[in-house]
Amino acid sequence: MLRRPEYRRALVFCGLLGIxxxxxxxxxxxxxxxxxxxxxVDWPHDLGxxxxxxxxxxxxxLVSGLVVAQVVLRFPGRGGHIPAAGLHSGGAxxxxxxxxxxxxxxxxxxxxxxxxxxPLIALGAGLALVFRDLVRAPATEASTALLGAAGAAAxxxxxxxxxxxxxxxxxxxxxxxxxxxxxxxxPPCCPAESAPSCSPASxxxxx
Numbered sequence: 001m002l003r004r005p006e007y008r009r010a011l012v013f014c015g016l017l018g019i020x021x022x023x024x025x026x027x028x029x030x031x032x033x034x035x036x037x038x039x040x041v042d043w044p045h046d047l048g049x050x051x052x053x054x055x056x057x058x059x060x061x062l063v064s065g066l067v068v069a070q071v072v073l074r075f076p077g078r079g080g081h082i083p084a085a086g087l088h089s090g091g092a093x094x095x096x097x098x099x100x101x102x103x104x105x106x107x108x109x110x111x112x113x114x115x116x117x118x119p120l121i122a123l124g125a126g127l128a129l130v131f132r133d134l135v136r137a138p139a140t141e142a143s144t145a146l147l148g149a150a151g152a153a154a155x156x157x158x159x160x161x162x163x164x165x166x167x168x169x170x171x172x173x174x175x176x177x178x179x180x181x182x183x184x185x186x187p188p189c190c191p192a193e194s195a196p197s198c199s200p201a202s203x204x205x206x207x
Contacts, residue, residue, distance in 0.1 A: 014150040025155035035109035060110040067106035075099030097126035124155025
């Protein structure tokens with residue numbers, strides 16, 4: 001498979017794909033961090049408190065739960081996979097991207113003690129398929145898997161700033177091994193090289 005021209009073209013496309021996907025992921029993390037500062041620092045100070053009062057998380061959690069519930073019920077993809085089931089990179093879908101973004105913005109800045117890794121994996125994989133369709137590349141099962149993994153790696157690298165960390169994380173998430181491992185993990189390393197790094201503060205929630 002490594003000698004096939006289609007696979008080599010996929011490597012080149014994955015490298016180009018990493019630039020827009022990683023930039024979008026970077027600014028997504030910046031937006032999350034800015035919302036956290038606004039909700040947990042700026043608003044309490046504007047209301048005259050040095051620190052948020054003990055009851056502050058309660059209405060935020062209520063709003064978060066209501067918005068996420070609507071995403072689960074009404075948006076394609078149900079806002080991404082259930083966090084309790086663990087991370088996984090399968091089932092990349094461009095239709096799920098809006099719901100993933102809305103659910104993440106309605107939960108992480110409002111107090112959900114979860115990291116942005118799962119939304120980034122879904123966001124990166126979905127964006128990769130969006131860009132594939134924009135350039136009218138062939139939509140096959142193999143290309144969906146490879147580009148989905150590449151997009152997820154580019155997005156995750158916005159946190160870690162390293163293609164190796166993203167590749168190792170996706171190895172654990174995808175659960176691939178043997179001869180298939182190198183074939184699947186080589187494309188994700190291509191876009192991850194171009195991913196910008198974000199400050200560690202943006203990788204954690206207010207909890």
